[in-house]
Amino acid sequence: MTVRFNPPPGWPRPPSGWVPPAGWKPDPAWPPPPAGWALWLPDPAEAGPEPAPRRPDPEPSDRRPEPAPRRPDPPRDDREALRARIAELEVALAARETSRDGELVELDDRRVLQDVGIYRYHHPLEDAAAYKERLRELEHEMDGIIKAGHAVLAADMFTFSGSLAKGRKMVTDLSKLMLRAYNAEADNCVRSLRAGNITTAKKRLESAVTAIEKLGVIMEMRINPQYHSLRIRELELTADFQVKAQQERERAREERELLREQRRAEQELAAERERLEKERTHYETVLAALRAKGDDAKAAELAGRLAAIDQAIQDNDYRIANIRAGYVYVISNIGAFGPGIVKIGMTRRLEPLDRVRELGDASVPFPYDVHALYFSDDAVALEHELHKAFADRRVNFVNERREFFFATPVAVREILQEKTGGLLEFTEEPEAAQYFQSKGQWPTAR
Template sequence: MEIFISDIYLLLYGLWMPHSILSKGGNSMLSTRPGEKLSVDLSWKSSATSCDVDLFLIMVDEVGQVASNEAVVFYNQPRYLGGAVEYLDGNSVPVGIQEHSATIFLSQLPEDVHRISIAASLDSTDEVLGRLTDLRLLVRSPSGVSFEVPASGLLDENVAVMGEIYRRDGGWKIRSVSQGWTGGLESFLGEHGVTLGGEPQPASVSAMPTANTHRLEDLHDLEHRIREKEAVLRDLESAIVETREIKLLQELGLYEFAHPLDNAIKYKDRLDLLRAEVKETAKERGVTGAANWAVNGSLQDGARMVREQCRLMLRAYNAEADNCIRTVRSHNLEPTISRLTRAKESIQKLGRSMAIQITDGYHELRLAEIRLTADYHLKVSEEREAQRTLREELREQEKVERELRKAREKFQKERDQYQAALQIAINSGDASAIETMQSRLDQAELNLRDIENREANARAGYVYVISNLGAFGDQIVKIGMTRRLEPTERIRELSGAGVPFLYDVHVLFFSDDAAGLEAQLHREFEDRRVNRVNLRREFFYATPHEVREAVRRIVGATTLEFREEADASEFRRSMSMSKGE
């Protein structure tokens, strides 16, 4: 495969200077200001041929003839009328593009110059323009829209007029031409009145300006408009073909429904490729049937009946496949695959007499589409859960910071009050009051330092082990941590509307490395996680007794108060009331 660096260059070139693409026969007005310079670039891929391409600009009158040989600008004659038209040295763009360039000042051209023909010529008669890749003309002005004129329909010619700039209604227009000559450069120039090595031949009487000149130009424009209409007709014919293809796919049960992945950017390209393969396979290789079926002795009628039954069976299969795609989720992927496989087997049984069956290749394509959709739903679910957990963590962090801030303000206020009271006691000489205020001041400063340490150490907090007998039974516990100053508030929040009964606390203790202790306990019971997908769900299949032994082993403390038996007062009362009824 060829390197596409040059294509990237052309794309970036077009993005930098917006331009319109003129197909063969297309024309448009040139928007230029007085004294403004037009830039003309003839480019092609340098790897296309070893032969060089020359750029020619020919200034002709109303009947297509030059006034003199000086009206031809190319590399050996680079200037016309002191720079009104000027050829620039060719250059090799680093991304694999060859270019020749020129500039035109339309306002400096004399009135008898009616048209500028811009031509490409090969310097060897053994080469042809049809071998060139991406031969195109780019005409641009600093203030107006730029026009790209790609070569079209050139095969064995070695000279071609790519485009022309001509006068019309007091202004200038540009037209895409792509008209080639096989007779070589000399023949091409001769048709425009240029002689090599001598003066130009005078125009023939039939070529002299006449009153019918404008009629000729109008005829020329009419021919180009006909080409434009033919291009529109070709587009319409291709649209008809596309519509017929859509109708065929609909007959096979393939509709452009609102696919779950249509708006999923990461999956869109994979889905488009897969859907395109599904459509191509459905038209020819989606279903097979008997080849020798006869109706009343007619194989032709039999083939038509088999073909109609095949379409009917494929339509039913595709309807089932589309329903599977609409309803599949990550948790029901295998049942959905089994459902479509059973549909395929049922069609094979119903069509056994005509050997009708959905091909394995087509079935695998539809299964791949189902798996891709299920994977998408799984990713969406994971991302939604991650966002929910992140929001919950941010809210919890905000509450912790708010609590710490309020506590710091409270202890700062107490310290200031005790300092003032201590000063009053010192001034009054009251020894008892001095001792009391000093003790309270020391405690306030200790509390303030503790709050500051908690703010600086994000790992400090309370580790807790809780359970909910009424909701989860006696074999599941939750092991977590909180940085709240009042950890029981966090546990009360967990006992909200999400569970029917309040959580019971088995152990709750403070640690400077609560996050590390929590992680150690989680690793201790890693193989007993209830939710192995979302690790932020900190529930484990374990009894409070097992957790107590792990806590004592990890913490190394024997003074921790650990309650193995859950109080579960609301649950037990509810059970008693149910039995009483």
């Protein structure tokens, strides 16, 4: 028996007898085949019907009434269309069952965080302390509802063994039990809440409300929506507090790093000032001796060196007075991060390449390549402007101290030229010597 090609729904129908050539692949624009779809089906029509064995005519006494004529099968094309329609409906039904609200709860926090993207505040407040104060006020509101006995709503005319009093006591006891179960789930959601991930916690708490309402349907028992709303708000405030506290910790860490960088720069500048002063004193002594001997030629040459030292001292004093001055650097590391990623930072070091060499220590497999080093009177502000220009291309949107961006050195150069008016030196292509020398000796092709 031969086979025929069975195109899935949404695929164009090939001509009769079509066979895919070698290396053929479906068009990416075509929809994927439904689960379990068979691309090849038996084709009995190509092989021809098998002749049925002929039975002898029965004797007149054995004749039976002729059966009703069998309804003819639909044409083959109609059967294929019906199969395709059934497959489409099965896929749609499976998708609907999966996405039905209240039945499935996404428990993978990493997937939820990836789905929701950047965290958006539900109740934006100024700082973490303000969130703590608001949480305390919220706790007082919830305590008031519980003390008033309104946290759980239930029927007040339920009877047990013909007694209304016993029925009300049963309702009260079960209400306390249900409320304890609900609060335990809510407290667990608060304790397990992670910074920025509130979607999973809300779904879990909604599932608890639904389960309690199903269990208490006979007594019309359910969690008060007002109380549930307060607990949802508690989750939101807790998530906001965690994110705000994390941001404040990051900000404090950044400020400490800036202070360390400033102290390091001040120490380097002070040491350089002392060295230049010693060198200047030495040159002045030698210059006085040459003039005393009447060697005007060497004295003039030495006076030029002394003027250069005076200019260096003046520049050093300027940087001491203006501690915001420094170098903005643009570097990359294609061996560690691949092409199209750069790091934009600043340093106050006298020798900015020392900072670049520190970044390329043992934490990365290859040293960084420098594309630009630009000295600015206000390197802090210039770095901030560059980060702002590439804010939507950050690699890490959670920790903004990670100064890596999806950008090319050319794109950074264009923005840097707009901000500074010109660059003395810029390297477009990275050298990456160690990376290119090592790549050919890797055990697998990259």
